[in-house]
Amino acid sequence: MSRLGGLCPDSAGIPVGHGLCESFLENVTSPERPRPRLSASHAQSVGSDRADRTLADHSTKQALQAAPMKLYGHYISLTTLQVMALLAEKRSSAELALVDVFAGEQKLAAHLARHPFGYIPVLEDGGFTLYETHAILRYLDSRLPGPSHLPTDVHERARMDQWLCIEQNYLLPAAKKVMAREYAKMMKLADPGLALVEEGERELRVVIGEFADWIANRTYVAGDALSLADLCWLADLYKMSALPQMEAIFAGARVEAWWKPLTERTEWKRAVAELASYGPKSPSPP
Incomplete structure (x- = not known):
């Protein structure tokens, strides 16, 4: 009996323990048992069907993309x-x-x-x-075509991943606490209290301070090229720093040397303008 016999699921319709499952697995896995050969015409037909299916799948994928x-x-x-x-x-x-x-x-x-x-x-x-x-x-x-924003160097890739994790696990949760009362007011929810906001402010200062120390003498977060970490942190700080509740926190952030060249990129300006175009339109002058 094959050692794999007990792993054959009941849901397959083959009753375990009655020899059928074990026999099937032995036919597939035992090297001493010859596998049935296909006739030349049958093999050609099977190959043609597979090629047709592959071509159809490829065409469907191209159409979807x-x-x-x-x-x-x-x-x-x-x-x-x-x-x-x-x-x-x-x-x-x-x-x-x-x-x-x-x-x-x-x-x-x-x-x-x-x-x-x-x-x-x-x-x-x-x-x-x-x-x-x-x-x-x-x-x-x-x-998509174009330059990759995923570093190929193993250390630079790890550094990018580190700062993406910091963004997700520390920066954004702290920012949510800072904005908790405003969000609750806007959504007509119970006031979470000032203590939560103050806790978020303390956490946010620590996270942004660590980022400022890291980026102080660097052009990019990870390595010598723009990475996903740069784009994520830039978007976060760009949105957060525009909020009145964040003004005091960002006052001494010391990230301008990294921030300014990135916000002057044509690509960044295009992204900001395109996203803003979906927002409320300013009233036309009389």
Whole structure:
């Protein structure tokens, strides 16, 4: 009896313990048992069918990838800006489908079908749907032509990943605490209290201070080229620093030497302008 026999699942329709499962596995895995040979005509037919299926699958994939990409997000969202920034760097674009987070659309069934946890952004690329910002960024960087924003050097890649983790695990949670009372007021929720905001401010100062120390004498976060870490941190700090609640925290951040050249890039300006175009329009002068 094959040692693999007990792993054959009941759901396969082959009763375990009656010899049928074990016999099947032995026929597949035993080297001393010759496998049945196909006739030349049968083999040619099978090969032709496989080639046709492969060609059809390839054509379908090409058609899906040729369709315009759609990004579900919001103009106020810093993670949406991160994706838009990478698209601009790649000289590409996606249709922005607004998800009204203020009205709670991200928690409705239509969006939950795209993102089961009810957040933005979500990317649709033909028949392929992907959520989680960093996963989307890595996918687009590999999927689209143009310079890569994923370092090839193992140490530089690890450093990029480190700062992406810091952004996700420390920077953004601290910022949410700082904005907790404003968010609760806007969404008509219970006031979480001043203590939570003050805790977030302390945490945010530590995180931004560490980043400022790291970037002080560097042009980029990881290595000698722009990476996903630069785009993520730039989008975060750009959005956060514009909020009145963050002004005091960013006053002595000491990141201007890194920040200024990046915000002057044509690609960055394009991403910011394109995202802003989906927001409220300023009233025309009389």
